[in-house]
Amino acid sequence: MNRRKFVRRSALAAFAGLIGTDIVFGAKMTEGYVPLGAQDPDPFDLFDKDPEMVLLNDKPWNMEARAHLLDDSITPNKYMFIRNNGIVPEQNEVSDWKLTVDGESVKQQKSYSLSDLKSRFAPHTYQLTLECGGNGRAEFDPPAKGNQWTIGAVSCAQWTGVRLRDVLEDVGIKNDAVYIGYHGADLHLTRDPNKEPISRGVPMSKALQDETLIAFQMNGKDIPLVHGHPLRLVAGGWPASVSGKWLKRISVRNKVHDGEKMEGSSYRMPCEPIAPGEVISDDDMCIIESMPVKSLITHPKSGAMLAKGKTMDIRGHAWAGELEVGKMEYSIDFGATWKPCSLEKPVNRLAWQRFSANIAFPKKGYYEIWAKATDTKGLSQPMILPGWNPKGYLNNACHRIAVKIT
Amino acid sequence: MASQKKFWQWSRGTYRFLIVLCASVLIISIIMFYKYGDELHWDAKEKDTYIETPENDTERIENGIHLRTGLKEGVGLTETINNCTTCHSAKLVTQNRMDRERWTATIRWMQKTQNLWDLGPNEEIIVNYLVTNYPPGKKGRRENLDNVEWYELKN
Numbered sequence: 001m002n003r004r005k006f007v008r009r010s011a012l013a014a015f016a017g018l019i020g021t022d023i024v025f026g027a028k029m030t031e032g033y034v035p036l037g038a039q040d041p042d043p044f045d046l047f048d049k050d051p052e053m054v055l056l057n058d059k060p061w062n063m064e065a066r067a068h069l070l071d072d073s074i075t076p077n078k079y080m081f082i083r084n085n086g087i088v089p090e091q092n093e094v095s096d097w098k099l100t101v102d103g104e105s106v107k108q109q110k111s112y113s114l115s116d117l118k119s120r121f122a123p124h125t126y127q128l129t130l131e132c133g134g135n136g137r138a139e140f141d142p143p144a145k146g147n148q149w150t151i152g153a154v155s156c157a158q159w160t161g162v163r164l165r166d167v168l169e170d171v172g173i174k175n176d177a178v179y180i181g182y183h184g185a186d187l188h189l190t191r192d193p194n195k196e197p198i199s200r201g202v203p204m205s206k207a208l209q210d211e212t213l214i215a216f217q218m219n220g221k222d223i224p225l226v227h228g229h230p231l232r233l234v235a236g237g238w239p240a241s242v243s244g245k246w247l248k249r250i251s252v253r254n255k256v257h258d259g260e261k262m263e264g265s266s267y268r269m270p271c272e273p274i275a276p277g278e279v280i281s282d283d284d285m286c287i288i289e290s291m292p293v294k295s296l297i298t299h300p301k302s303g304a305m306l307a308k309g310k311t312m313d314i315r316g317h318a319w320a321g322e323l324e325v326g327k328m329e330y331s332i333d334f335g336a337t338w339k340p341c342s343l344e345k346p347v348n349r350l351a352w353q354r355f356s357a358n359i360a361f362p363k364k365g366y367y368e369i370w371a372k373a374t375d376t377k378g379l380s381q382p383m384i385l386p387g388w389n390p391k392g393y394l395n396n397a398c399h400r401i402a403v404k405i406t
Numbered sequence: 407m408a409s410q411k412k413f414w415q416w417s418r419g420t421y422r423f424l425i426v427l428c429a430s431v432l433i434i435s436i437i438m439f440y441k442y443g444d445e446l447h448w449d450a451k452e453k454d455t456y457i458e459t460p461e462n463d464t465e466r467i468e469n470g471i472h473l474r475t476g477l478k479e480g481v482g483l484t485e486t487i488n489n490c491t492t493c494h495s496a497k498l499v500t501q502n503r504m505d506r507e508r509w510t511a512t513i514r515w516m517q518k519t520q521n522l523w524d525l526g527p528n529e530e531i532i533v534n535y536l537v538t539n540y541p542p543g544k545k546g547r548r549e550n551l552d553n554v555e556w557y558e559l560k561n
Contacts, residue, residue, distance in 0.1 A: 059495040141545035143503040145512055189493040190521045264519070302551065304559035312559070368551065384547040402554045 043082075047226045050078040056147045060084040060189060060197075061226065064152030067399065068301035070317070073354060074127060075155040077224050083132045083153060084226070085261070086197025089185040089246050094230045099214065103181075103251035107172030114230060117214065120170070121162035126211045127351035128236030129156045129319045130243055131291050133267050136395025139385055142277045144392025151296060151399060156317065156352045159234045161215030164250070165208045173204075173252055180207045181257030182233050182244030199259025200242050200267065201251075202235055206289075211236055211350050214247065236350035237321040239267055239288050239393075262287065265390045276388035290321030293381055294396040295328065295355065295373040302401035312359045312403065318343065319352040320375035327374040328355040332367045335383050341371070361405045370400040476500050482535030485528045493520070503542045509533050 043061055044051050052069055056062040063082040070079060099117065102109040112120075132153035137144050164180070181201035188195035206212060215223065215234045223229045228245030235242050241261065251257070261267060268285035295318035306312055318325040324346060329338040341357040361367060374380040381398045464474040472479060475487055475496035490499055504512065510533055516522035525532060 055497075056501060057495055057497045059493075059497075139545065139549070141547070142505070142508075142542045143545075145502050145504060145508065147498070148501040188521075192521055195521065260519075264515070300559050301557070303554045303556045305556055306559050397548065400551065402551045403559075404556065 047082065048077055048224065049082075053079070053081075054150075054152065056149070060086055061088065062147045064149055065155075066152055066301075067296050067298055067316075067401070069298075070152070070154070070296060071298035071315070073156075074219060075157045076219065077157075077227070080155040080157060080227065081132065081153045082226055083147070083240060084186070084197075085241075086189055087187040087191065088226055089187065091185075091225060091229060091246075097230050097248075099231060099247060100249045101167065101171045101252065102249065104254040105174045105177035105252040107174060110171045112167070114216065117162055117167070117231075118216065121166045123160055124163060124210070124213065125158055125160040125217075126213065126236070126348050127156055127158045127346075128211060128213075128234055129154065129291075129350060129352045130234070130236060130240040131155075131294070131319070133239030133241060133288055133291070133393045134391065136397065137392035139395055139397065140276075140388055140392040141385070142388075144388075144390060146391055153240075154294075154296070154319075156319070157218050158220065159213055159215040159232075160217035160220070161213035161231075161234065163210065164212045164214055164233065165210075167214060167250075168207065168252065171252075174254075176254045177204050177252050178255055179203050179253045179257045181251045181253055181259045181262075182242075182247055183249035183251065183259070184228075184244050185246040185248050196260045198241060198244070198261045199257070200244065200262055201253070201257035201259065202238065202242050203256075203289075206235055206238065206242075209235075211348070214250075237290055237319075239291060241267055256287070267391075267393065269389050269393060270387070273387045274389070278388075280390065288393060290323070291319075292386075292394055292396040293320040293323070293325060293373050293375040293379055294318070294399075295325070295371045295381065296399050297369060297371050297401050300401070300403075303403075304401070305404045305406050306361075308361070308364050308405050312361075313356065314341075314359060314369060314371075315354065315356040316371060316399075317352040318355055318371075318373035320373065322350070323375045323377060324349075325353050325373045326376040326378075328353075329372045329374075330357050330359065331370045331372070332359060332361065334368065335370060338372065361403075364405045367403050367405065368400045369403060370398045372398050478539040480535055480539050482531040482538075485531045486535050489523075489525055489528060489532060493522075499536070500540065503540050504536070505542055506533060506537045508542075509536045509540075 043049065043055060043058065043063065049063060050069060052066060054064050054066065056064060061082050061084045065079045065081055097114050098111045100109065100111045132149060134146055135149045135153035136151060137146055138148040138150045179201050181199055183196065183199050186197050188197045213234045215232050216230060217223060218227060223232055231247040233244040233247050264282050265285060267288050269288055270280050271284055271286040274280050295316055297314055297316040299315045314330065318328050325343060328341040328343040330341055331338050341355040344354040346353045372381050381396050383398050385395060385397050466473050467479050470479045472483060475491055477483060477486060477496050477500060513522065
C-alpha cells in the first residue's frame with residue numbers, strides 16, 4: 001500500500017466518521033469517489049430553474065441568474081438565484097411543522113403550527129428585493145473568497161406571510177430585546193447535528209418593520225423547497241442571508257445574535273476602509289445592514305447589434321436597500337455624459353423599481369451602455385469597484401452591456 | 407509432586423512458545439497487509455466492486471482536467487480530491503483564486519468553524535497544489551466585457 005492509498009484510506013475513515021457509518025469496501029473505493037447516496041440529480045429539473053441559469057456550486061446548491069433573465073417585474077421562481085450554505089432539509093410531511101419563538105428576551109417561549117400562524121395573524125403581501133451580500137464578488141481584486149457571484153444573485157418576488165412584529169407581540173418581548181436570530185432546518189455540510197450551516201438575524205428595529213415577514217408563500221404559491229418551504233423569514237433590502245429559510249425557531253436576544261456566520265469575516269465589512277488585499281482582524285469588522293444602491297439592465301441582453309439610425313429601448317430595475325432610488329441615469333460614453341432614465345415608484349417599500357430609456361447613437365461602432373442609480377440620500381453607484389473587503393461583499397459598481405451599431 | 411512440577415514447567419514452555427508464535431504471525435500479517443493489502447482480493451464480491459468503480463470513466467483526466475471534479479491535473483490532485491471534496495463539491499475550490507497566505511487562511515477558517523480535520527503532512531501538498539493551479543490573477547478595478555455573444559436586436 002503506497003502513501004497515496006494510505007491517504008485515501010485515512011480520508012475514507014474520516015468520511016465514514018463524518019457520515020457515521022462504515023463504508024463497506026471503502027479501501028477499494030476510487031480516490032474521492034462519492035458514494036451513490038451522496039450524488040445529486042439535475043438541479044435545473046429538481047428546482048424548476050431555467051437552463052440559462054448559471055450553476056456555481058452543486059454542493060451546497062448555488063445558482064445565479066443572468067441579467068437578461070431578470071427582466072420580469074416580479075421574479076418568477078425559474079429565474080430566482082439559489083444561495084445555500086448547507087444541505088436542503090428533506091420534507092415529505094410539514095403538517096406538524098412548528099415555529100418556536102424563544103430567547104433571553106421573550107416573556108414566554110411559544111410555538112405555532114403553520115395553521116396557527118395562518119389563522120391567528122393577518123396575512124400581508126409585499127414584493128421584496130433580496131440580494132446576496134456577495135453578489136458581484138467575482139470582480140474583486142485580489143479575488144475575494146466564496147462563490148463567485150457575478151450580477152445574478154438578486155431577485156424581487158412577491159412574498160406572503162404574517163408580520164414578524166405581530167407574532168413577537170403575541171409572544172411578548174422584554175424591554176432588553178436587541179436582536180432576533182433565526183434557526184432553520186437545513187443541515188451542516190458535514191451532517192453534524194450540532195452544527196448549524198447558518199443562523200443570522202437583524203436588530204429589533206428591522207425585525208419590527210411592516211415588511212419583515214414570516215412568509216409561507218412566494219408569488220402566490222407555497223414557497224419552493226429550495227427557497228425555504230414551508231416557512232421563511234423575509235427581510236427585504238438587507239443581505240438575503242438574513243432571510244432565513246426552513247424557519248424553525250426565532251430567538252429574541254438580549255445581545256447581538258451570535259449564530260453561525262454572524263461573526264468573523266462572514267457578512268461583515270471592515271468598519272474602517274482598508275486597502276485591497278490588506279489583512280484585517282475580525283474585531284475590526286462590522287455587520288452589514290442595508291444593501292447599497294444598485295441597478296441592472298435587463299433588456300436588451302448584452303451583445304445587441306442594431307442598424308445605424310434606429311434607437312434602442314433599454315430597461316431594467318434599480319433598488320437601494322432600506323432606501324428608495326431617487327434618480328436613474330445611463331451613459332454611452334463611459335461616464336463622460338449621463339442622461340436621465342424614466343424611473344417608476346416601487347410597488348411597495350423595499351421593492352425594486354423599473355427604469356427605462358430610449359437611446360440614440362451618434363455613429364456606428366462599439367458602445368457600452370452603463371446604468372447608474374442614485375438613492376434618496378444622494379449616494380450613487382460607483383463606476384469602478386467599491387471598497388475591497390476580504391469576502392467581497394457589497395459590489396454595487398455600475399452594470400453595463402455591450403452593443404454595436406452597424 | 408515432582409510430576410506436577412514437571413507438568414507446570416512443560417506447560418509454561420508451551421505457553422511461551424505459543425505467545426511468541428502468535429505475536430510473530432500478527433506482526434508478519436500486519437507487514438504483509440501494509441505492503442500488499444491493495445493487491446489482495448478478499449472475496450468475489452469485493453472484486454466486483456473494484457471492477458465497477460468508475461475509475462476508467464469518471465476518474466479520467468482529459469485536457470488536464472479531472473473530469474469528475476473539474477480540478478486541474480497536477481502534483482497534489484489526489485490529496486486535494488481526498489480532503490477537499492467530501493463536504494462541498496470541488497466547484498467551491500475551482501471558483502476561487504488565492505495566494506498561499508489566503509489559501510492557508512481559508513483552510514484555518516474551515517478547521518476552526520466547519521469541522522475540517524488536521525491535514526497533517528498533506529497540508530503542504532494541498533496548498534502547493536492550490537497555489538500552483540488556482541493563483542490570483544490581475545483584474546484591476548474594472549475588466550473589459552468579454553465573451554460577448556453578438557446577436558441582431560429585433561425591436
